[in-house]
Amino acid sequence: MHREVDWMVPADEYILEFLASLHYRNKRVIQKPSSIGPNIGYGNRHTANRCSALSKYGLLERHDDAAKYTITDLGQRVVDNEISPEELNAIEPAES
Structure with a gap:
């Protein structure tokens, strides 16, 4: 999927x-990027940056100031292949 969506890696x-x-x-379980990164083989900084980006596009929800995340319904639809790359490309990121 990431190859077909301009903003995904x-x-x-x-x-x-x-x-x-x-x-x-x-x-859904809330996780910090420092808990996610080691489980998926990416560094904490890269994972934190990508979690932030995914939350701007509505695929993750950020919880409080500690930068903890859960997957959203939209993010779950991506995992379940229920949304097309074209639909994801059309999403505008939220302002920080």
């Missing part, structure tokens, strides 16, 4: 898949 798919796999009592 390879790490994004791993981040989304990792967060999509985490549930506790049918709730």
